[in-house]
């Protein structure tokens with residue numbers, strides 16, 4: 660019985676955002692991949708359902724009693740028959756919070772997969788995905804951690820084209836960015852993107868081909884995010900100046916940015932240089948693709 664689940668960082672390789680609908684939500688079109696770095700969710704015996712948060716970024720969630728993991732666990736247990744199992748969860752928070760990495764959604768997805776498997780809750784994949792989607796726009800995509808094209812609010816998923824595993828570097832300037840605030844700034848600019856899926860090959864044969872194609876795509880939230888958090892612009896400028904960077908872009912609503920490199924050696928070199936230049940930033944070497952194993 661699995662007792663541990665991996666909650667990968669979500670990366671929006673591109674993110675096109677349209678004008679908001681009547682409900683205030685924005686239609687989007689995004690190619691999402693998942694990193695082999697992320698949080699960890701562990702199931703253990705407990706007197707009552709609770710979530711213990713620890714890890715380097717755990718303190719940033721400590722005040723939030725009702726985090727997404729707890730909401731996911733409660734939603735799943737509401738569908739369980741019989742006496743409530745005496746379990747708790749611990750969340751090792753290795754990803755920065757409010758960072759454009761879908762961390763909360765990914766943690767919730769990991770908790771849902773883990774509890775369904777470990778406790779034998781009779782919920783099929785479609786229902787599990789609906790629970791995940793009810794917790795946030797990225798919830799459904801983050802539940803499975805497979806590369807996908809996401810549309811609608813982010814909940815309509817189709818498989819991504821075949822891609823090589825991407826050698827990458829993630830950089831966060833240790834600034835928290837509020838997603839609703841970035842969307843409000845995006846609305847204020849009034850420059851809405853086209854959210855029709857762009858023509859896409861069935862497969863990208865090389866990372867160079869993928870990076871060149873991504874260069875024609877955008878993250879429509881990047882300009883408003885830089886307006887709110889100029890540090891995002893510093894990260895993008897730093898990554899773009901380095902010769903190993905094939906493409907640098909912000910993920911989600913920021914502030915984390917990613918750089919794609921041609922090889923593992925180049926990505927190692929880029930991560931080391933950025934870390935030396937800006938030891939105050941969170942800089943992590945990773946691979947993008949997915950799904951990644953739990954243990």
Ligand code: C5P
Nearest residue numbers: 683684685795796797812813838839842
């Ligand atoms: O669903 P989630 O909690 O991730 O969304 C956070 C906020 O981001 C929403 O409250 C909304 O302001 C904004 N959002 C949006 N359109 C989307 C996704 C998120 O306006 N497609």
